[in-house]
Amino acid sequence: MPTFPTAISTQQLSFRYGGVPILHEVDLALSAGKIIAITGPSGIGKSTLLSIFNRLWEENGDGRLQGQVKLRLDGSMVDIYQDAYPLDTLRRKVGMVFQTPNPLPMSIAKNLAFPLRLMHIKDKGLITTKSEEMLRKVHLLDEVGDRLQANATQLSGGQQQRLCIARSLMLEQEILLLDEPTSSLDRQGCLRIEALLHELRGTTTILMVTHYQDQVQRIADLCYELREGRLHQTL
């Protein structure tokens, strides 16, 4: 059985958001390549917890973080709040998919090319090859391959969510944060995404917020419940 190095670690991590305590002195060490589920009641701060690992909470301000958060990026552990690690680079390496699919109101092809465009990559051949590869990975190529110029907002909810995952994967992230990615999908769409996560296991560390215990049983390697500001391991 291969051993995986630590991908995510926190020390004495406390976080308050809008004056409300979310986390209290949390120590965590999560192995790379695993699927880690986070559960807990609604409104307890699970989504906020995810946004700590790509510093996306800073977009809304009004949060206060104490303690240490280290991620394995490019082979070494980086303190993302202390080491002056560039924010845009961090977010390219730590992808995030939201509860509600959020394709940009542009074509499917442009949605997929968007993360590369942000990095000033203009090689059309590379973008096309990579887009097709990621669409194949999320089992979407057969469904939309012949209409890549169609507006992404015209796709079904499940297709949109898979597109968002494919868009995120364009950057070959080392860590993927998923905030209830299947909550707005039917069973078929849900199973497709779970199959995709199975394929990503081993190469990508996946931290996923979910409400479904059966989903946890099916795909998670570890599960933590967020309760009273602390993470309690339940699997």
Next chain:
Amino acid sequence: MNRATERGLTLLCWLCGLLPLAILCIVICYLLVRGGSSLNLALIFDRVPAMDALLGHQQVFDGLFPALCGTTMLVLLTLALALIPGLCGGIYLAEYASPLERRILGLLFDIIAGLPSIVIGLAGFSLSILLHRLFPGRFGPCMLLSAMALAFLILPYLVRSTQAALNSIPQSLRITGPALGASKLQNILLVLLPSRIQDIIGGIILAIGRAAEDTAVIMLTGAVASAGMFRSLLDQYEALPFYIYYISSQYTDAEELQRGFGAALVLFTLCGLIFLLALLVEQGFSRRWKR
């Protein structure tokens, strides 16, 4: 709420929506009835051949051509002066300003928006006197000064409409770019502004309308009844709103009044063409972004 009240309210809203449209139709019909018969090339070019006037071979003294050119140039110059500061101001207020800055600057822009245009005209007039004293014989009331005063007049419209457009973006779209590694500026330029281009162009159209119709500012800062074609931005100039105002207050016979109504129709058409151009730009931009 019972069904009858709901139907009554729906009808009221429908009528309220219809009212401005009805007023617009009445105004257009009235202008067409009163000035439609004066609409011909002679109204614009007098007796000068149109091509000679357009190529600048002959001056038009008794037609609307100099006023038409004056108004077009004035609107374009005003937009050139106000557009970038207006958009940047709106972006700053929506995306960068602290809550305190937002409150103070927002109040300031609201005060400017509420200033009567005659006050801004007076300020422009005072500036022209100052410049005339500092540079005798070189500066006075002119098109550049009018455009500067009009730019100041429309600036709050541009700032506030841009700010409102950006503020209306849903959070889910707002964080899509940053979650993929977009810097703040990349997010603004590649996601936020394109997604609200329709609202922003709407604000620009309103500002164009305001600049094109204002008379109080230009009559104090450079517009005159008879100046012929302007030769530089430091010249006095003719403008359609001022021509309409002048004719309506000084007309000597029915034919002259009819020409005033004709000028109103020309101004109306000019504004419509500028709006159409703005809409085409918006549609072209949206199509490019969405595909």
